[in-house]
Amino acid sequence: MRPRKSTVIATHAILATATFLFMVPILYAMIKATQNLGASVSTSLVPGTDLIANATTVWERYGIGRMMTNTLFVTAMVTLGKTILALCSAAAFVFFRFRLQGLWFALVLFTLMMPTEVLIRALYDLAGSMQMLNTYQGLILPFIASATGTLLFRQHFLRIPRELVEAAQVDGVRPFRFLVSFLVPLSWNIIGALAVIDVIYVWNMYLWPRWAVSEPDLMMVQVGLVRLLDVVDGNHWGVIMAGAVITMIPPLIIFMLLQERFVRGFAMSGTK
C-alpha cells in the first residue's frame, strides 16, 4: 500500500524545512568562510572570493593544518586502540572461564557510568606526574579501553556457533590465532560500527584535550579553533569559519564511507 500523495508532499515539506534549518548554520559558516575581514563581520550573506585565502591563513598561519593532523592521529590511535583492546577483552569474557569472571565483567561495565569529565582534575594530576601532559600519549592512552566495544563484541561473539569454536580447538588453534584468524574476519561490520562511534567520540572530545594540551603544536583542532578566538586579530570570522568548515571534512568522509557498515553492524549486534 502506497502512502497517499498528500502525505508524501507533507512529508517532503517537513523534511525539506527541517533539512534547511539544520543546514543553515553550516551554509552560514561556508558563506562566512569565503568573505574578507570586512564582510565577515557584517550581516552580508553574499559569498566572497576569499575562501582560498582564508583557508590558507587558518591552515598555515594559525596552524590548523598541524592541529588537524593531531586530531586525525589521535582519532586513528584511539579507534585502533579501542578496537583491539575491546576485541581482546570481549574474547576473554566469552571464550574463557576464569575466577571472579563476573566481578571483572562488572568492573568493566561499571566504567560506562564513569565519565572522564568528572575525574578531570585527578586525571590531569596523574597525567602530570606521568609527564603525559602535552604529549600524544596523554591524549590517547586514557581513552583506549572500551566498555562499549567490549559489550558489542561480546554480544557478537556469543552468537558464534559453538561448532566453529570446537572445530578450531580440535585443530589446535591457539586463542590468539583464533582471535586474529576467526573472530576478526567475522566482526568487520561491528568493527566498522564501533569505528563510527569512536570517530564521532574523538572528534567531539573537548574537555580533556582542552586542559591536557596547551602547546599549540600538539593541540587538537577542536580546541585550537576555540583558542583562535583569542588569537586571531580583530576576529576575522572568515578565517575562523574557514577553519570550522575544514574540520568537518574528515568526519563527513568517514560517515559516507562507513554509513552502510554502521547500519549493518548495528543490525547484527542489535537483534537476533
Add this chain to the structure above:
Amino acid sequence: MAHVEDNSGAPATPAPPTSDAGRPRPRKARRVSAFAQPHTATFSPGRTAFWFLLPTAVVLALFLYYPMLRTVALSLFSVRFYGQQQRFSGLENYVRLVTDPASYGSIVRTVVISGIVIVGSIGIALFLAALLNQRIRGARMYRLMLIWPLAMSTAISGIVFLVIFNPNFGLVNSALEPFGIQPEWFRDRTLAQIVMIIALIWNRVGYNLVFYTAAYQTLPTDTLEAALVDGASPWQRFRHVTFPLLSPMTLFLLVTSTVFAFFDAYAIAEVFGGGPLDATSILIFELTENAFRNDRIGLAAAQSVLLFAAVAYITTVQLRQGRRRVTYQ
C-alpha cells in the same frame, strides 16, 4: 558527545536480550555473573584470559578507577596552589556545596538545560527518523544533510552559534530586522540559555538520528505489515507498534544523551564563557573552573563526586524504568 569513555556507544545496552542472557546490570553482581557466563565452547586454561583482559584492565584501572578514588580523596581536602598545599578538611567541601544557595542555582540550571536538550534531541530525531522511514524519494539525501551537524565538533558548533546570534552582525538578528526586534542574545540569561540549548540540540540530533535509522532497519517487517493490514492510522501504527519496538533504542539514546547534555555541553559553556552571569555555567563548567581557574581543587572534587552520583543515579533510573517499560518484540 561523550568524552566519557563510551557511554556513547552501547547499542548493546538496550538491545533485545539474546537467548537466555539477561541485560547487563552492573549494580547486581549476582545477576552479572550469571550473565557473564560464556555460552560457547571455551579455551583452557582460564589463565590465558588474563593476557586478553590485561590491557583493558590496566587502562581502566589507571585512567578511570584510580582517578575516581583520587577524586573522592581530594574532595575531603582543602587544596591550594593547584595541589601544592593540602589540608584534610573532612566533609567541609560537601557542607559548603549543600549550604551555598548558589549551588542550588547551578543544579537547577543544569537539570533544566540538560532536560530540554535530552528530550528535544531525541524527540526531533525520532520524528525525523519516522518521516525518513516512509520510503520516500531522496531519503538518503535528507538523512545525509540532517546528520551533517554531527561532523562539527560541539565546541566548533558553539563558535558558529556565537556568530549566528551575534547581536551586531549575526544572521538571526539580521533576519529579525524587518520585524523590528533585535534580541541581545548574550545579555539576557534566558536568551543565552536558549542559544545554548539550540546549539546543543542542533549538534546532537544527527547522532540520535543515525541510531534511530539503524534501529528502523531492524524492525520486523511482519509486525509492521500486520498493523498496516489492520488499517491502523499512521499515528496509531507509530504509537502502538513502531514506538514500542524502538523503545530499547530510545532507552539507549536517553542514557547517552544524558551524558552528552551533562558533560559534552562543557564545550559550549566554555565558548560562551559560562555567561551572562553564570546563565550558561552548568555544573561541569563550574567544576572545571574551580579545578583549573579558581584554584579550588578540593571543592571541585566534591562537585565531581556529587555530579558522578547524580549521573549514575539518573542513568540507573532510566535503565530501571526502561526495563519495566521497554517492549521487546
Add this chain to the structure above:
Amino acid sequence: MRTTKVLTAGAAAALLLAACGDSATDQSGTADDANAEDLGAEEDDIVLTFWHGLGGDNEEFINDELAAKYSEETDGVVVNAQMRGTYNEVLDQSIVAAGTDEAPHIVQLYEIGVQLARDSGIFAPIHELDTEGIIDPDDYVPAVSSYYTDETGDLYSAPWNSSNPIVYINRDLFEEAGLDPDDPPERFSEVLDACEQIMDAGVSDACFGMPIHSWFFEQTVAQQGGLLANNDNGRSGRATEVLLDSPEAVNVLEFWQEMDERGYWLTSGAREDWDDPRTLMANGQIAMAMDSTAAVGTYEASLEELGNELGTAFMPIPDDAERHGTVIGGASLYILDGHSEEETQAALEFVNWLSEEQQDIAWHQFTGYFPVRSDTNEALDAEGWWDENPNFATAVQQLEETTVTPATQGAVMGPFPEIREIVLDAVEETLFEGTDPADALSANKERADAALEEYNADVEGS
C-alpha cells in the same frame, strides 16, 4: 610458550604505546632532550626552559626573534620557549612540574597572579638570588617595576610585557561628526557628549566599544587614586577586604551603565571578549574603543584597511577626578626555585637580556607592549620613534604621568582571578539587568571578601 602468549596478547597495547611514543618524540613531545636537539643544543649546553602564555604572532616572535636569537648569540645556553596556554595554565602546570625534570626555569605569569605565585612557594624571589652584575632593578621604569616588588621593596619577579588601557579613535569618524580628533574626550562627561554628537551625526552604528573586562574597571579606579583592596592594595599587609563599594568604583560602573543605557556602547555581551571592540572598530561600527596598548598594531591595520586613520587618547576619568595614572598590566618573569646555581644564573641572564635595549625596542615595536627599561624610552625618543608613531606614544605618556602610589601600584590578592569574575558579575548585573551600580557592587563585595577570607585562612593555616 609462555613468552609467545605474553607477546601476542600484549602486542596490541605495545604497538599502540610504541606508536604514540614515537610520534610524540619525533614531532614535538615535551621531553627536554628531544626539544633541545631540535633547537641545536649540544651535549654540555644548558637548556633553559621558558614557559609563557602568549599565543599567535607574539609566540612566533618569542620563538624566532628572542629565544632562537639568544641561543645563537650565547655560547653554551639554549632557550626552549614554550607557549603553555593561558597564564593560569602556565602557573598550574609550573606547580605540577615543579620538582620534576620537566620543571621550567623561567615562567611568565600575569600581574594578578602575583600573590598566588608568591604564596605557592615554587619560585625564587629575584632579590634573594645572586643578581650581582646580571640584573639591576634600577634599570626598570619605576612605574612598572613597582608592581613586582614585594614587602622588602625589591623585585620578586622581573618586569617584561607591560601594557595599559588607552582609547583608540577613528579620526575620520570623529571629523565627520564634527569633533576634533586632536582634542579627544578625556572626562566621562566629555565622552558622553562626544558620543551624543557621533550618534546624532549618524556616522556609525554606535559610539564606543570595550571588552567587558575587570581590568578596565580596576584601571579606572586606580586612575582616580582609588584602592581596590585594603592595606594599601595589599602592599603593606595581606589584603582582607576588597573595596568594591568605594566611590571610585561606583563612579566607574555608573559611567558604564550610562554609556550602555544611552546606546553609545556597543558590545557583544560576551565576557572578556577582547575581539569585540576590535571587530566593531574594524567594521566602522564605532568611533572609539578602550583597549590595551598591546592592540595598537591591530587597530592600525584594521583602520588602514577601512581607509580611516587611527588616533589614540588617554583613558577617560570622572569629571572631578585627578589623574593618578595607570596600573601596569601584562606579565612578569619568575625564576623557578630548585634548579642548579649555574642554570639559575643563566636564567637570570636571559631574563635581563629580554628587556635589554635592543630586545626591548623590538618587542615594543612589534607588540605594542611598552618598553620596561628607562634607557629604552630614551633611545626611542632620540630615534624620533614617538614623534613618528604617536599612537605608540600615548601609552608611554600615560605611564610617565603616573605617580607611584599604592593605588597605581595595583592590588595584590591571592584569589585575584576569582575576584575578577566577581567584579564582572557586578558589571553584568549593572549593564544587563539594570541593577543600581552601588547595590551591585556592595552585594558582590561580600562574595569577594569571602573569597579573600577563605584564601587567607588557607594560606595562614598552612
